[in-house]
Amino acid sequence: MLRIAVPNKGSLSEPASAMLHEAGYRQRSHSKELVLVDPDNSVEFFFLRPRDIAVYVGSGRLDAGITGRDLLLDSGADAEEILQLGLAPATFRWAAPVGGYTSAKELAGARIASSYVGLVQRHLADQGVEAAAVVKLDGAVETAIQLGVADVIADVVETGTTLRQAGLEIFGEPILHSEAVLIRRTGAEPSREVDQLVRRLQGVLVARRYVMMDYDIRAERVEEAVALTPGLESPTVSPLHNEGWVAVRSMVPRRDAQRIMDDLWDIGARAILVTGIHACRI
Numbered sequence: 001m002l003r004i005a006v007p008n009k010g011s012l013s014e015p016a017s018a019m020l021h022e023a024g025y026r027q028r029s030h031s032k033e034l035v036l037v038d039p040d041n042s043v044e045f046f047f048l049r050p051r052d053i054a055v056y057v058g059s060g061r062l063d064a065g066i067t068g069r070d071l072l073l074d075s076g077a078d079a080e081e082i083l084q085l086g087l088a089p090a091t092f093r094w095a096a097p098v099g100g101y102t103s104a105k106e107l108a109g110a111r112i113a114s115s116y117v118g119l120v121q122r123h124l125a126d127q128g129v130e131a132a133a134v135v136k137l138d139g140a141v142e143t144a145i146q147l148g149v150a151d152v153i154a155d156v157v158e159t160g161t162t163l164r165q166a167g168l169e170i171f172g173e174p175i176l177h178s179e180a181v182l183i184r185r186t187g188a189e190p191s192r193e194v195d196q197l198v199r200r201l202q203g204v205l206v207a208r209r210y211v212m213m214d215y216d217i218r219a220e221r222v223e224e225a226v227a228l229t230p231g232l233e234s235p236t237v238s239p240l241h242n243e244g245w246v247a248v249r250s251m252v253p254r255r256d257a258q259r260i261m262d263d264l265w266d267i268g269a270r271a272i273l274v275t276g277i278h279a280c281r282i
C-alpha cells in the first residue's frame with residue numbers, strides 16, 4: 001500500500017486535500033483524523049504537520065508527500081520535488097521597518113528572526129553574510145522586531161497584509177519562490193504506484209488549467225484558427241455536413257478562453273463552445 005503524507009493544518013491542508021479528492025482519492029471528513037486508508041486505491045494517507053512531512057518522506061518511512069518548497073528546503077531532509085502543484089504560492093522574503101535596509105548584503109551583524117532557520121542560514125552563507133544571530137520563532141515573526149528580539153525578519157509573504165500591519169516592508173531580492181510540491185525520498189527506486197499518483201495529480205492540474213473549445217470555421221481559414229488554438233498536441237479538425245466548413249476541437253488555457261473566443265469570432269468562427277474538463281490523462 002502506498003503511504004502518502006498530507007498537511008494536516010495550515011495554508012496547504014485544505015487545497016492539498018481538495019486536489020487529492022479531485023484525483024479520485026478518499027480524503028478525511030474530520031480534521032482530527034490523522035490516518036486514513038483508501039482501500040480502493042491501495043493508499044494510506046498520513047495527515048502530518050507540513051513542516052514534518054519532508055522529514056518522514058526523506059527517512060523513507062513514507063513514499064511521497066505534499067509540502068511547501070520552503071519547508072522542504074528548510075528541513076534539509078533527503079527528499080526531492082517530483083511535481084509542482086501550484087498551490088499556496090508565496091515568496092520567502094526579508095522584511096524590516098520601513099527604510100531600514102535595502103539589500104541582504106547589509107545584514108552583517110543583524111539579528112534575524114524566522115521560522116525557517118535552515119533556509120535563512122543557508123542563504124546567508126551563500127551570500128557570504130555573517131549575521132549576529134538567527135532567532136528561531138514558531139510563527140507570527142512579524143512581531144519580533146517590535147518586541148526587540150530581532151532587527152530583521154525572513155518570512156513567507158503572500159499578499160503582504162501581515163507585513164504592512166506590522167509596519168514592515170520587504171527589501172532585497174526574494175530568497176525563494178515557494179508553492180506546494182509533491183516530494184519523494186531523493187533517489188528513491190522508481191515506483192509504479194508513485195508514478196500513478198503523479199499522473200493523477202497532473203490530470204487534475206491540466207483539468208484545472210485548461211478548457212475544451214469547439215467551434216466551426218470556413219475551411220479556408222482553418223490554419224489561422226488552429227494557430228490561435230494549437231492545443232497541447234494537435235487540434236482535431238472534422239468535416240461538417242455543410243460544404244466548406246469544418247469543426248475544430250482543441251484544449252486552451254482557461255485564463256485565455258475569452259480572448260481566444262474574441263479572436264476566433266473576428267476571423268469568422270461561429271458556434272464557439274467552451275466546456276470544462278473533469279479529468280484527463282495527457
Ligand SMILES: Nc1ncnc2c1ncn2[C@@H]1O[C@H](COP(=O)(O)OP(=O)(O)OP(=O)(O)O)[C@@H](O)[C@H]1O
Binds near residue numbers: 011012
Ligand atoms: N499566507 C500564505 N499564503 C500562501 N502560502 C502560505 C501562506 N502562509 C504559509 N504558506 C505556505 O504554507 C506552507 C505551510 O505554512 P503554514 O503557515 O500553513 O504552516 P505552519 O506555519 O506550520 O502552520 P500554522 O501557520 O497553521 O501554524 C508553507 O509552504 C508556506 O509557504
Ligand SMILES: O=P(O)(O)OC[C@H]1O[C@H](OP(=O)(O)OP(=O)(O)O)[C@H](O)[C@@H]1O
Binds near residue numbers: 138140155157160161
Ligand atoms: O502576506 P500575507 O498574505 O499577509 O501572508 C503571510 C503570512 O501568512 C503566514 O502566517 P500564518 O497565517 O501561517 O501564521 P503563522 O505566522 O502563525 O505561521 C506567514 O507566516 C505570514 O505571516
Ligand SMILES: [Mg+2]
Binds near residue numbers: 010139
Ligand atoms: Mg504559518
